[in-house]
Every structure is written in structure tokens, then in C-alpha cells.
Amino acid sequence: MVKIGVMGGTFDPIHYGHLVAAEMARSEFNLSKVLFIPTGIPPHKDRLDISAGKSRLEMVERAIKDNPAFECSAMEIERQGPSYTVETLRLLSKIWPEHELYFITGTDALREIFSWREAEEILTMIQFIGAARPGFDAKDFLQSVRQDHPEIVDKIHYLEVPALAISSTDIRMRVKQQKPIRYLLPEAVRLFIEQKNLYR
Ligand code: ATP
Ligand code: MG
Secondary structure, eight states: OOEEEEEEEOOTTOOHHHHHHHHHHHHHTTOSEEEEEEOSBOTTOOOSOOOOHHHHHHHHHHHHTTOTTEEEOOTTTTSSSBOOHHHHHHHHHHHOTTSEEEEEEEHHHHTTGGGSTTHHHHHHHOEEEEEOBTTBOOHHHHHHHHHHOGGGGGGEEEEOOOOOOOOHHHHHHHHHTTOOOBTTBOHHHHHHHHHTTTTO
16 A cells, blocks of 8 residues: 655745654655645634745745655645645545555644544544654643544554754744744745745
8 A cells, every 4th residue: 555645734934844754754654755735724823924825835845856755735725715634635535545645743733633624534534643843742642542532543653753843933933033044944945035035
């Protein structure tokens, strides 16, 4: 069975935390590729100043260029209305009915999956990989899943990644405060942010 990783996110901007998590998941779970899908209008984010989908997509394209196992899709930013992961996953399982999908998230996002729309349905369709994220201990969460949802516990995998305390929020703040962001994200993405005057 061919396994495909899916990484959704706002990617505003994409950074090395995302890329390291995706690469470690790819190798650890033998994924043949990882598909990055920038969200359209994220249902869970109340940020009003989110960058245009086109810019976020271009940053992802620039960031993944040198990894032949990484791809990206504009399917969510091209869709009307809020992005619900369940719709995306349904579409993907139609496109790849023979494949096994692994949704890669940080442990912060992993803890929210039960608040997602049609969470149970999503959990029957795919596997989850929760990548450790500094400040978000997954142990309590995994313990509560074991108690409250024993039927899906083997669909949730935990992945230890070299701790990267990088977040898009922090990068946006640094740009605003004219602090350096070099080495937190690929240089091609940093240059795009500079050219387009993002996050000022
Ligand atoms: P923001 O600060 O705007 O929320 P973010 O850095 O959390 O941005 P998102 O686009 O929200 O990035 O994240 C997309 C996915 O990547 C989420 O599942 C998130 O948990 C995961 N992720 C983000 N940063 C890291 C990191 N440093 N290590 C592991 N996973 C991460
Ligand atoms: Mg986030």
C-alpha cells in the first residue's frame, strides 16, 4: 500500500518547523511523498490579516522546491468558503483510493482534532502523525484518547522531531519588529517576504 503524507496549514509563512516535521514523518513512516496544502479561509483561525492564498502557496512552492518527495496543492485556496479538512481528505481519498493517507500535524493541532467538523469520519479515513512541538506535550492527549476513543488509538502516531521552537506567529512578529528571520525558514521564502513586504 502506497502511503502519502498530507500536511495542512496556514503556512503564513512556511518555516523549518513544518519542513523538518514533514521530512521526519516521510522517512519514519515510509511515505512516498508529502503533499503540502495551504488552507483557504481557515475555520479555526481568527486572524483577519492572513496573507493572500497566492502568496502562501508561492512560499510553500519555494520552500519545497529542492525536495523531490514534497509537493503542494492549491485545492484548498481555490475552493470557496472555509477550508474543512474533512472535505479535502474526502477529495484526496477519491483521487487516491488505493493509498493510505497520513495527516501530519504538530501536537498543538493534534489536540484539536476532536473539535474538527466530522472528526469521527476523518478518523476512520486516515492515520494521524502528531509531530512533537515545544510547549505542547502530547502525553495527556494520547492518554485521554486511549480512555475516551479507544477505537482510534492505533490511528494516531506520535513522532519525536528535533525540537524546533519555530512558529509563523513568531516569524511575523520578528518581521514587524525588524528582527532577523534568516535561518528560521528557507532563504527563498525570506526573500519573498522581503520583496512583497509581508508582515510589516
Ligand atoms: P501560526 O503561528 O500562525 O499558527 P504555525 O507555525 O503554527 O503558524 P501552521 O501553519 O499553523 O504554522 O501549522 C501547520 C501545521 O504545522 C500544524 O499542524 C502545526 O502544528 C505544525 N507545525 C507548525 N510549526 C511546527 C513545529 N515547529 N514543529 C512541528 N510542527 C509544527
Ligand atoms: Mg499554528
